[in-house]
Amino acid sequence: MEQPVLAIRDLSIDFTTPRGQVHALRHVSLSVPRNKIVGIVGESGCGKSTLISAALGLLASNGTVRTGQALFEGRDVLKMTEPELRAIRGERISMVFQDPMTSLNPVLSVSQLMSDIQYRHRERSADEKRRRAIEMLRQVGIPDPEERIDHYPFQFSGGMRQRIAIAMALLTNPSLLIADEPTTALDVTLEAQIIHLLREIHGSFEASILFVSHNLGLIAELCDDVVVMYAGEVVEQGTVRDLFHRPAHPYTQALLECDPARIAKATRDLPTIPGEVPNLVQLPPGCVFQPRCAKAFAPCTKAPPPTVPVEGGPPTDLPVAERHAARCYLVGNHGAAA
Amino acid sequence: MSAQPSDAGSAAPAVPFLQRFPGIARFLTDPLGMLGLTLVLVMVLAAGFADLIAPYAPSAIDVKARLASPSWDHLLGTDQLGRDVFSRVLFGGQIALQVAFICIGTSLVIGVALGMLAGYGPRWLDNALILIFDAVRSFPTIMFALAVVTLVGPSLETIILIIIVIQIPGYARIVRTQTQSLKTNEFILAERSLGAGMGRVLTVHVLPNVIGPLLILGSMDVPVVVTIEAGLSFLGLGVRPPTPSWGSILNDGYAFIRNTPWLVVAGGVPLIITTLGFTFLGETLRDIFDPRLRKTT
Numbered sequence: 245m246e247q248p249v250l251a252i253r254d255l256s257i258d259f260t261t262p263r264g265q266v267h268a269l270r271h272v273s274l275s276v277p278r279n280k281i282v283g284i285v286g287e288s289g290c291g292k293s294t295l296i297s298a299a300l301g302l303l304a305s306n307g308t309v310r311t312g313q314a315l316f317e318g319r320d321v322l323k324m325t326e327p328e329l330r331a332i333r334g335e336r337i338s339m340v341f342q343d344p345m346t347s348l349n350p351v352l353s354v355s356q357l358m359s360d361i362q363y364r365h366r367e368r369s370a371d372e373k374r375r376r377a378i379e380m381l382r383q384v385g386i387p388d389p390e391e392r393i394d395h396y397p398f399q400f401s402g403g404m405r406q407r408i409a410i411a412m413a414l415l416t417n418p419s420l421l422i423a424d425e426p427t428t429a430l431d432v433t434l435e436a437q438i439i440h441l442l443r444e445i446h447g448s449f450e451a452s453i454l455f456v457s458h459n460l461g462l463i464a465e466l467c468d469d470v471v472v473m474y475a476g477e478v479v480e481q482g483t484v485r486d487l488f489h490r491p492a493h494p495y496t497q498a499l500l501e502c503d504p505a506r507i508a509k510a511t512r513d514l515p516t517i518p519g520e521v522p523n524l525v526q527l528p529p530g531c532v533f534q535p536r537c538a539k540a541f542a543p544c545t546k547a548p549p550p551t552v553p554v555e556g557g558p559p560t561d562l563p564v565a566e567r568h569a570a571r572c573y574l575v576g577n578h579g580a581a582a
Numbered sequence: 583m584s585a586q587p588s589d590a591g592s593a594a595p596a597v598p599f600l601q602r603f604p605g606i607a608r609f610l611t612d613p614l615g616m617l618g619l620t621l622v623l624v625m626v627l628a629a630g631f632a633d634l635i636a637p638y639a640p641s642a643i644d645v646k647a648r649l650a651s652p653s654w655d656h657l658l659g660t661d662q663l664g665r666d667v668f669s670r671v672l673f674g675g676q677i678a679l680q681v682a683f684i685c686i687g688t689s690l691v692i693g694v695a696l697g698m699l700a701g702y703g704p705r706w707l708d709n710a711l712i713l714i715f716d717a718v719r720s721f722p723t724i725m726f727a728l729a730v731v732t733l734v735g736p737s738l739e740t741i742i743l744i745i746i747v748i749q750i751p752g753y754a755r756i757v758r759t760q761t762q763s764l765k766t767n768e769f770i771l772a773e774r775s776l777g778a779g780m781g782r783v784l785t786v787h788v789l790p791n792v793i794g795p796l797l798i799l800g801s802m803d804v805p806v807v808v809t810i811e812a813g814l815s816f817l818g819l820g821v822r823p824p825t826p827s828w829g830s831i832l833n834d835g836y837a838f839i840r841n842t843p844w845l846v847v848a849g850g851v852p853l854i855i856t857t858l859g860f861t862f863l864g865e866t867l868r869d870i871f872d873p874r875l876r877k878t879t
Contacts (some may be wrong), residue, residue: 293764300775302771302775326779329779331777332777333774333775333777334776334777334778336776336777337775338776339772339775339776341768341770341771341772341775342768346767346768346769347768347771348769348770349769349773349787349789349790349791350769350789350791351794352786352790360782361773361776361777361778361781364777409772412772413776416776416777421697422775443644509607518650537768570763
């Protein structure tokens, strides 16, 4: 099988805080295959952002890696020195942020921002850098880029700024583009445009995309594979088709039920998942979702369930993305036993 | 700006010079800015061309014309040694502006560098630098100057050194605070995720964000520095006689204030003009160079 662009293996990360050790990520494994779009869904605080900052080697200084690896093109990002990391960031991995209003330096013009980001290419003249920047702006759909490139970020609308941020991320032709909720700060029509743009980019730049969102509809529309995260763990992963048609984990099922777009009957009471995300300092002894799970039964409170393939077979700690797997006693062989 | 051919076929209309540089246009239409610029230009030109303008050498003594009233021979009269006050004011301005520009330029550069290091660098460095800044700032200016002058002896270089040391913490603290608040900004994270290292983040992204407020502060500090220099010279701790300084002119005139008040006026008015000019200029520059305050063109 072809080596995935990004492979996260059994990654656990703790943060040291005054309240104690926060176990932000626990034994997370996922892979982003070449030329695929992988979506990560989960509530706020489930470890999505920790995961992507770890993948970029931008972990906050109070974070420590307990176990695992983050292999980018076969090399462990977590063991790289700062110069090695910088050689990868922006060159091989790029990132698009949530809020385009704050992710562009307000005092530099787009031309300055985009030329500066090409600083590694000393052989390019200023004109050459500018020409490339204009070309990239044209590709992300900025009208009249020759004129607009000399404008400042505040002279663009939110959607246009996000396009500029995407253009900046693509300037160096990365093999992995990480998009951290790139449409959350935009309104719905722009959201659709940006998703469309990401699809186009995926086609023309041959970049894999790791798309983080809490919007299930977007994930279904854009992604090939989905990873569902809950309280710092991967609870289920699989292809979009598997996950949306045959959700195996009770959390995924509950998430899908709560998606307003999927509710058939008009109601004022939107369904919710009762309870709240567990305290990541003091974790429940069994399954992390057990306190909120409607289907919890005896084994759930005793020990954390293993990750098992939904179709049956032996438990697996390193699920392959193409394989539909979930971390629950109700799934696979366990389900049969119960 | 760009030399690209317009592919739409519509040749770009010749944009008037001023419209292409809206900053200059705005400056020209701002009365306070123009007043400030005029005052500053008058001071700078008068000081710069003092050699050509001054009718007498600043230390030339004419004993027969001691404490003369203003006349066509001596525009601002003469002092107790018969020196032409107008010439002394001009050369005093030369010293004052020289001191101001050297001090502010040097302390801005050092202050910005230290401030960005403290704001962006590791915590221990921040703590150490802040401790030093606070220690320096806690010295009363005059006492500090007295101590240094006592140790080193009064001279122009001593004054410059003292003022630089006094000015650095102010700039550094502002830059540090700005850097700290910028550091958590998403665009800094975005730049880092695109591969920018500490040097690039600081010079390309932090510096342009902090330099606007600093330029205005630097400009508004010119009168402060001029006043410190004048104050030290007034106390006899600064420029050595017979080199003229506004402070020593004031000091000379002070003894004769009842009979010949123009001596004090001649030393004081340039200080006022300098203060007003650089303050107005600084504020207008701030409005123009800070894009966050800039209106959409």
